[in-house]
Amino acid sequence: MSYALKEMFDYIDSKNLKGFLTFLADDVVFRFGNAPKLVGKAAIKEGVDVFNTQIVSMEHVLTGEWTPSENVTILEFDSYYTKHNGVTVGVPCCVVLRFNEHHLINDYRINIDLSPVFASAPETHLIRATA
Numbered sequence: 001m002s003y004a005l006k007e008m009f010d011y012i013d014s015k016n017l018k019g020f021l022t023f024l025a026d027d028v029v030f031r032f033g034n035a036p037k038l039v040g041k042a043a044i045k046e047g048v049d050v051f052n053t054q055i056v057s058m059e060h061v062l063t064g065e066w067t068p069s070e071n072v073t074i075l076e077f078d079s080y081y082t083k084h085n086g087v088t089v090g091v092p093c094c095v096v097l098r099f100n101e102h103h104l105i106n107d108y109r110i111n112i113d114l115s116p117v118f119a120s121a122p123e124t125h126l127i128r129a130t131a
Helices: 003-013 017-021 041-053
Strands: 024-032 057-069 072-082 087-099 105-112 126-128
Touching: 003 017, 003 057, 017 041, 024 041
Parallel strands: 024 105
Antiparallel strands: 057 072, 072 087, 087 105, 087 126
């Protein structure tokens, strides 16, 4: 993963929303799972702020990366979300990023099923948090 994208995901994992937003174009289109599209940094800030209150922490572990063209990067992750009850749930995800001429992300698609995070997850998804 490029240094810039590594830095962006470090911001995401540390819930540093201000840092994350610096990687996005002002007119960015953002889609998280099957949620409605968010357009623009203000809408994304509001949506991510709400999401971040629903979990304690998160971690993205890169498992694959493809760059089919100069303006597109596809990333595959195992994503881990620690819930308020101390349980960490792991789910796979794929992120498709499209960049504008200024190398800012103008289309951000997160393909993920978060239902195990917000429901009683099957044992295959659970990772017990250590104290």
